[in-house]
Each structure stands twice: as structure tokens, then as C-alpha cells.
Amino acid sequence: MFHRKDRYNWDIMKERARDKRLVDSFNFAIEGMISALQNEKHMKVHTLAAIIIVILAIVINASKVEILIISLSVSFVIITELVNTAVEAIIDLVSPERHPLAKLAKDVAAGAVLVAAINALCVGYLLFYDKLLDIFDGKNKLHVIAGRKGNIAILILILVSILVIVLKSVFQKGTPLEGGMPSGHSAIAFSAFGILLFMTSDIRILVLGFFMAALVAQSRVKSGIHSIREVLAGGALGFAVSFIILLVMSQFGILYN
Template identity: 45%
Template sequence: MKKGTKQDITQSFNVAIEGIIETIRTERNMKFHAFCTILVLMISIFLGVSRMELIVLSISMSLVLAAELLNTAIESFVDLVSPDYNLLAKRAKDVGAGAVFIAATNALIVGYLVFHKRIAGEFASFFDLLKESYANVIVFLLIFLVILVISIKSFFKKGTPLRGGIPSGHSALGGALFVGIFFLTDDVRIFYLSLFLLILVLQSRVEGKIHTVLETIIGAVLGMGVTYLFLSVLKI
């Protein structure tokens, strides 16, 4: 009797875990919530939140995950019993989505109250560090541009992250370095030399039939624009 009871409990845990895994695997919103939960936990450890703050964050995140699980269960059941459009089925799904929205809004408010001062302080220290080192600024900008270019390419779904597509990543990096050199020196000879090198980069991408002229120009303008705005804000 005891053995059977133990097996029933174990099976209950297995079923519950399988339900969570299946929801994460099949539901886009659950993937997002799970990612945010892991990210918040990592940030909490990094910023050293208090024990009480961690408890409040854990409760808020658990409510969001539980609400999303219940909403998924409601949607699956409604689709099973009412495959055709029905006003009551729509209402059931809307109510379930509303529960997720309330839980997520509460989690956002809690996260803001816990993190806003800490994150503001960290960003202030980060930008102070950037201002003190021109090399750090350029490295940060190049990394940011790479991420931005890949994101834009994925949006247009043309080419691969590292080859082809719009905009040209090499042209964007070349444009960023050109503006970086422009801010660094007043020597007109260096300015024209860096401009010549930028043109060579654009020409090589077109000559190699990796990008069109328009794609290289957009990449260069993107790199120059982002770099100019960032360096102007930092007043370097």
C-alpha cells in the first residue's frame, strides 16, 4: 500500500513536470516568461538583492508562470470541446489571457520597485567607465552594431547573420570606425585616409557580389549614424 502511494506521488510529480516542459516547448509566451524568470534570477544574484526582495520577486514570477500554465490549459480544453468559433469559448480564452496580463503587470511593477535604483546606479557607473576610456567606447559600439545588424537582417530575412542581406555588417563597422577616427583626430589627412579605407570596404563587398550598392550604403550610414549619436551624447 505504501509502495503504491509512493509511486502515485512520483507519477504526479512526473506529470506536473512534463506539463511544464510541454508548455515551454509549444507556447511562445511561456518561452518568453521562462527566459525572463531566469534572467531576473541572474540579475538578482549579480545585484545582490535582499532576502525579502528575492521572496517577493519569486512569488511574482511564480504567479506569472502559473497563470500562463492555466491559460494554456484553458485554451487547450476550449479548442477540444469547441473547435468552431463560439462566443463563450472566446470569452474563456480572453479571461485566461487577462489573468496572465494581471500577473505579468504585477511582476513588472515589483521588478521596477526592486531594480530601478540598482540598475540606474550600474548604468551610471558603466557610462562613467566608457567616458574615461575611448577604447572601451569603440569596443562597446562595435559589439552593439554587430547585434543591431544581425537583428535587422533577421527582420528582413535576407542573407545570413554574417554574410549578405541588408544592411552590410562590414560597411556598418567601417562607418563606425570612420566616425570614431573623425572624433579622435583633427588631422585632415587622417580623415581622408579613413574615408578612403571606408570606400574600399564598401567597394570590396560589392565587387565580391556579397552585397548590393544600396546594402553597403545603408550599412555605412547606419554605422556612422549610431556612432555619431553615441559619441555626441557622451560628449567625447
């Protein structure tokens, strides 16, 4: 009486077009970030600061609450800088000639970035100063930077993601989610595999983790989105960042569950 196909939309072409539009929306958003990174000097400074802050968070053994505060502060700075860039572009389009109101709008937008940056500096001081002072001004203080594996894993994945966006802005090829150097999917996949090496000694889990990472990389090449070179570069980047950070912490005995 009733057919299953009558209850579903089986128009595969429409579904593929919908998925494509969804991917494009993410691509456009990330392309906006990359464009700002390429053309705005202050965006480069903010991105470099974000990378340094993530590394410092690893060094001081940031707790989950501290990671949340750092994430909000960094995001606030990046968001205000992106809005400032958008405001400047719109004003230059609408009012190419000098105008007092155009200057006011640009100054106010720049002021928002300044407020966010000052807030980030205050947060950085409150979170980092005492712990860094203990590390560099004391003796036998390696326990200060002992890191919980779960927190370190989150920070490593954030760091790898930032590095991928920076490198894509340098090579200027493909789209953020499709193509380009390096492959972000491969970087994240092999970063996760590198983290797994320090999370468990169960060979079955490690083999499964490597297989899944390799499958992600192979799918990017098979679909024609990335070249083998881009996939290898992404995989090497993600694995190297994870493995080096965790190896150093493990060798010093400052990595714990």
C-alpha cells in the first residue's frame, strides 16, 4: 500500500547541490579569514599571537576552564579584527573620498579591536605570568608544566588548525575545505593518530587509528580534491606537531592522564 520511496526525497542531484552549497558557505567564511590574513598586517600579528598563546597554554598546563577563557579571548580579538576589515572595505567602497563620517566609522571599528586586544593582554597576564615566572625563575619546576593528555590534545588540534590556515594563505591554492596546500583533513587526521600514540599502547587501537587517518588522506586524493603531495604535506605537518610536542613532554615525564 505504501512505498518507502514516497516518504523520502530521492533527488540525488538536489542533495549533492545542497551539500555543495553548504561546503561553499564554509569555504567563503574561511576564505574571508585567509584574505584578511593575507592583506591585513594586524591580522598577521593576531594570528602569530594566537599560535604563541596556544603553545604557552601547553607549557603552563592550562586547565579546561583556562582553555575556555583563552579561546574566548583569542576569538574575540580575531572576530573584531575581521569586522574591522569588513567595515574598512565597505567604507572604501561607499566613500572612496575622505569624509569625517568615514573616518569616524573606521576609528570606532579600530577602537573595538583595541579593546579586545587589551582584554586579551589582561587575560594573558592573569593566566600566564605567575606560572611562567615559576618555570623560569625557580629550580626543579618541571611539575609546573606537567600536562594532562586530554587538554594537551585539544590544544594541539587547535594549533594544527591554525597552522593549516596560515599555510593555505601562503600558498594561495584551492579553497579552504577543498584543495590547497596542505590538506587540512590529512593534517587533523594524522595529528589525531600522533596523539593516539601517547594515549594508548593497545596495538589494535593504534592500527585502527592509522588506518582511519590513511583512509581520510586516500579519500582526498581519490576524489581529486588534493594531490598526493598536498596530502603528504598535511599528514606530515599534523603528525610532526603532535608527536614532537608529546614526545618532549613524555621524555621529561611531564605528561599524565
